[in-house]
Amino acid sequence: MTRKEESRKYWNPIIETLPPEKLQEIELKRFRELLRWAKDQSPFYKRKLHGIEPEDIRTMEDVAKVPVTEKDELRAAQEGKEPFLYGELLAVPSESLSTFHQTSGTTGKPVYIPDTYESWQWLVEVWCYLLYAAGFRRSDRVFLPFAYNVYIAFWQGHYAAEKIGCEVVPGGALDTKGRIRKMKEVKATALMNTPTYGLHMIEVSREMGIDPKKDLNVKKMICAGEPMPEPTRLRLEEEWGVDVYDHIGGTESGAWAGMCCEKRGMHVMEPHYLFEMVDLETMSKPIPPGMKGVAVITPLCRRCIPLIRFNLKDVMKVMDEPCPCGRASMRVDQIGGRVDDLRKIRGVFFSPSIVEEVIRGQFPEAVEFETILTQEEVMPVLTLRIEFNPSINEGQIKELRFRIRERLKIRSNLTFEIEIVKPGVLPRYTLKSSRFKDLTKR
Amino acid sequence: MIGEESMEYDLKAMDLEIKAIEEETKRLKELGRGFEAVERNADAILAFTYLLKRNVSDIIE
Numbered sequence: 001m002t003r004k005e006e007s008r009k010y011w012n013p014i015i016e017t018l019p020p021e022k023l024q025e026i027e028l029k030r031f032r033e034l035l036r037w038a039k040d041q042s043p044f045y046k047r048k049l050h051g052i053e054p055e056d057i058r059t060m061e062d063v064a065k066v067p068v069t070e071k072d073e074l075r076a077a078q079e080g081k082e083p084f085l086y087g088e089l090l091a092v093p094s095e096s097l098s099t100f101h102q103t104s105g106t107t108g109k110p111v112y113i114p115d116t117y118e119s120w121q122w123l124v125e126v127w128c129y130l131l132y133a134a135g136f137r138r139s140d141r142v143f144l145p146f147a148y149n150v151y152i153a154f155w156q157g158h159y160a161a162e163k164i165g166c167e168v169v170p171g172g173a174l175d176t177k178g179r180i181r182k183m184k185e186v187k188a189t190a191l192m193n194t195p196t197y198g199l200h201m202i203e204v205s206r207e208m209g210i211d212p213k214k215d216l217n218v219k220k221m222i223c224a225g226e227p228m229p230e231p232t233r234l235r236l237e238e239e240w241g242v243d244v245y246d247h248i249g250g251t252e253s254g255a256w257a258g259m260c261c262e263k264r265g266m267h268v269m270e271p272h273y274l275f276e277m278v279d280l281e282t283m284s285k286p287i288p289p290g291m292k293g294v295a296v297i298t299p300l301c302r303r304c305i306p307l308i309r310f311n312l313k314d315v316m317k318v319m320d321e322p323c324p325c326g327r328a329s330m331r332v333d334q335i336g337g338r339v340d341d342l343r344k345i346r347g348v349f350f351s352p353s354i355v356e357e358v359i360r361g362q363f364p365e366a367v368e369f370e371t372i373l374t375q376e377e378v379m380p381v382l383t384l385r386i387e388f389n390p391s392i393n394e395g396q397i398k399e400l401r402f403r404i405r406e407r408l409k410i411r412s413n414l415t416f417e418i419e420i421v422k423p424g425v426l427p428r429y430t431l432k433s434s435r436f437k438d439l440t441k442r
Numbered sequence: 443m444i445g446e447e448s449m450e451y452d453l454k455a456m457d458l459e460i461k462a463i464e465e466e467t468k469r470l471k472e473l474g475r476g477f478e479a480v481e482r483n484a485d486a487i488l489a490f491t492y493l494l495k496r497n498v499s500d501i502i503e
Contacts, residue, residue, distance in 0.1 A: 012497055013451075014451065014453070014498070014501055015497065015501065018501070022501075026500055026501070029500075029503075030500075116489075117485060117486060117489050118488070118489040118492050121489045121490065121492075121493060122492070122493060122496070125493050125496075125497075271500070272496070301492075301496055
């Protein structure tokens with residue numbers, strides 16, 4: 001195989017194999033340019049970056065001196081501020097905008113994020129890197145079982161698949177059965193969906209007498225919209241009989257990391273993004289590879305609404321060893337859920353992602369679940385509400401209740417109340433799922 | 443230092459072409475000032491030359 005043939009596994013064979021030092025050099029240069037642009041064009045950053053000289057930023061240590069941007073600051077810079085809708089975050093004239101998206105609002109009031117034609121194309125370009133790494137090619141017919149609405153991920157995925165040369169079939173205005181029929185009818189080879197909806201489609205397919213492994217033509221799936229613990233990814237692979245890839249992104253940042261064919265961690269989309277890991281406590285001290293920290297990201301080419309050192313509040317670790325796929329970019333492992341979801345219960349740090357790992361990884365009989373945190377007098381109580389496959393009998397349920405309680409105890413050091421609910425009672429999510437409810441805040 | 447993959451591609455020649463396309467498109471846009479079908483399509487081309495610069499030119503600078 002010639003080097004040119006070999007390079008077809010990369011969207012950009014040059015950038016994706018650049019050595020880390022060269023990637024960092026490009027990122028630092030772009031960071032300085034973005035800082036200068038933001039200081040000059042965005043009223044929010046003009047204030048926030050007062051006293052910071054972009055030309056002084058030469059190393060990652062210098063970058064760490066620039067203040068982190070929090071999501072609450074974005075809300076405050078928008079709400080009631082001019083120009084209408086985007087407020088002090090906007091760094092281009094309003095008439096140059098072409099695209100609107102917003103955050104889901106799960107952690108507060110939604111943030112509105114616009115793009116110019118140029119910045120939108122850049123976001124789509126980064127998704128091309130992601131899809132290409134996940135094996136999406138011209139020969140694919142990609143089905144998107146969603147109405148994308150005002151949420152960014154699937155729009156980016158749609159246009160990136162189109163740009164790669166795939167044939168894109170939007171499946172928004174259909175119910176789940178209609179979508180399954182459509183993907184069978186057109187022999188879709190690839191899917192983009194949330195992990196939760198991927199699991200739900202299996203349930204519905206079976207009700208329809210369709211086995212996704214045998215009766216559909218799907219070969220690969222890329223997930224978006226919510227975190228996907230490894231047991232959930234493996235379960236999707238097993239039940240669909242396809243390769244399942246994850247990526248990380250958000251409305252504010254765009255998609256900034258994705259899985260390659262090795263499926264071991266996710267490659268940061270360098271040098272389009274500057275990625276940092278900082279200490280959980282101080283939010284400034286850099287964290288070495290292998291240690292848990294909080295992810296901080298800077299999209300380097302989205303000039304219309306600059307975002308500098310955005311605190312993603314995701315707990316992760318950087319993987320140390322090089323990836324056999326040949327990409328030289330940093331790889332991250334999304335391991336600890338979101339900082340916002342972390343709770344200290346009876347002296348123990350608890351992340352709801354633990355429940356998903358245990359249930360999806362060890363109990364294929366479970367169809368849906370949710371975790372509820374309540375307070376009884378002074379004691380916090382964790383309750384797992386769980387639905388099983390209708391074919392499970394009373395005797396099996398009794399045994400499952402015991403085993404689940406035991407496994408959760410081992411994994412989290414906390415005791416759970418287990419509540420079995422009838423099939424179909426718990427909500428099914430098509431976009432971002434919400435399986436953790438903290439009722440102690442009410 | 444640039445990765446081995448770059449050896450089979452003439453990045454400098456590509457960079458020159460990208461910059462030439464950018465300059466020509468800016469000129470076209472200027473010639474079509476007020477002519478929406480020309481201006482907007484020229485803007486679209488410029489958005490793609492921006493991406494080509496990020497994909498190619500930035501590597502050799």
